[in-house]
Amino acid sequence: MSEASSAPGAVRVRIWDLPTRLFHWLLAACVICAVISAKIGGNAMVWHMRLGYAVLALLLFRLVWGLVGGRWSRFSSFIYGPTAYWRYLSGRARAEDQFEVGHNPLGALSVFAMLAWLALQVGSGLIADDEIAITGPLVRFVSIETSLSWTAHHKTWGQWLLFGLIGLHLAAIAFYRWRHGKNLVAAMVSGDKALEASVPASRDSAAMRLLALGLIGLAAAAVYALIGLGAA
Numbered sequence: 001m002s003e004a005s006s007a008p009g010a011v012r013v014r015i016w017d018l019p020t021r022l023f024h025w026l027l028a029a030c031v032i033c034a035v036i037s038a039k040i041g042g043n044a045m046v047w048h049m050r051l052g053y054a055v056l057a058l059l060l061f062r063l064v065w066g067l068v069g070g071r072w073s074r075f076s077s078f079i080y081g082p083t084a085y086w087r088y089l090s091g092r093a094r095a096e097d098q099f100e101v102g103h104n105p106l107g108a109l110s111v112f113a114m115l116a117w118l119a120l121q122v123g124s125g126l127i128a129d130d131e132i133a134i135t136g137p138l139v140r141f142v143s144i145e146t147s148l149s150w151t152a153h154h155k156t157w158g159q160w161l162l163f164g165l166i167g168l169h170l171a172a173i174a175f176y177r178w179r180h181g182k183n184l185v186a187a188m189v190s191g192d193k194a195l196e197a198s199v200p201a202s203r204d205s206a207a208m209r210l211l212a213l214g215l216i217g218l219a220a221a222a223v224y225a226l227i228g229l230g231a232a
C-alpha cells in the first residue's frame with residue numbers, strides 16, 4: 001500500500017489521534033526545555049528535574065497508548081519482522097504492506113530507540129548525584145558507586161546519544177520531505193494523511209480522548225508516587 005497523496009481518489013485519513021499528537025509535541029517541548037535547564041544549571045535544575053518527571057509520565061502514557069490507542073499509534077502497527085525490513089529496504093513492498101501509513105520500518109526503529117533511550121536517561125536521572133547540591137529522588141535506593149556511574153552516563157553518553165537520535169529523527173523527516181516530497185510534520189500536526197480511501201483510520205473519538213486523559217492522569221500519579229518513595 002503506497003501513500004497516494006497525489007493519486008486520484010486520495011482522501012484525508014486520520015492517522016495520528018489527538019492524544020498521540022499532544023504526546024509528541026509535549027515530549028519534544030519537555031526534552032528541549034530539560035536540556036536547556038540542564039545547560040543553565042543552578043536554580044534551573046529544579047525545572048530540569050520537574051521536566052524529567054513530565055517526560056517519565058509521558059513515556060508511561062505512551063507505553064499504554066501503544067496497546068490501547070488509535071490503530072496507527074499501536075505498537076502492533078509498527079513492529080515489523082525481518083522479512084518486512086527486507087522488503088522495505090530492497091524496495092519490494094507487497095500490495096498489502098502499509099509502510100507509508102503510520103511509522104515506516106526505519107521510522108519505527110528510530111521511535112523505539114528514542115523512547116527506550118529517553119527512559120534510560122530519565123531512569124539514570126532518578127538515581128543521579130552531582131556531588132554538589134542535586135540528587136535524584138531515588139538515590140537512596142542505590143549504592144554511591146552505582147549512583148555515580150549512572151550520573152556519569154546521564155551527563156555523557158546518555159545525553160550525547162539522545163542528541164544523536166533526535167538529530168537523526170529530524171534529518172530523516174527533512175530527507176523524506178526533500179527526497180519523497182512527503183510532509184510528515186503536517187500529519188503530526190493535523191493528524192491526517194492523504195491516502196487511499198481503503199486505508200483504515202485511527203479512532204480519535206471523544207471517548208478515546210477521555211480515555212487518554214484518564215491514562216495521563218494515572219501516569220502522572222504513578223510518577224508522583226515513585227518520587228514520593230524517595231522521601232518516605
Ligand code: HEM
Pocket residue numbers: 020023024027028029031032062073102103104107108111114115166169170173184185186188
Ligand atoms: C526533542 C525532540 C523530539 C523528540 C524526543 C521526538 C520524538 C518523537 C517520537 C517518540 C515520535 C513517535 C511518535 C509516536 O508514535 O508516539 C516522533 C514522531 C515524529 N516526530 Fe518527533 N520528536 C522530537 C522533535 C520533533 C520535531 C522538532 C519535529 C518537527 C520538525 C518532529 C516531527 C515528528 C514527526 C513528523 C513524527 C512522525 C514520523 C512518522 O511519520 O513516522 N519531531 N517524534
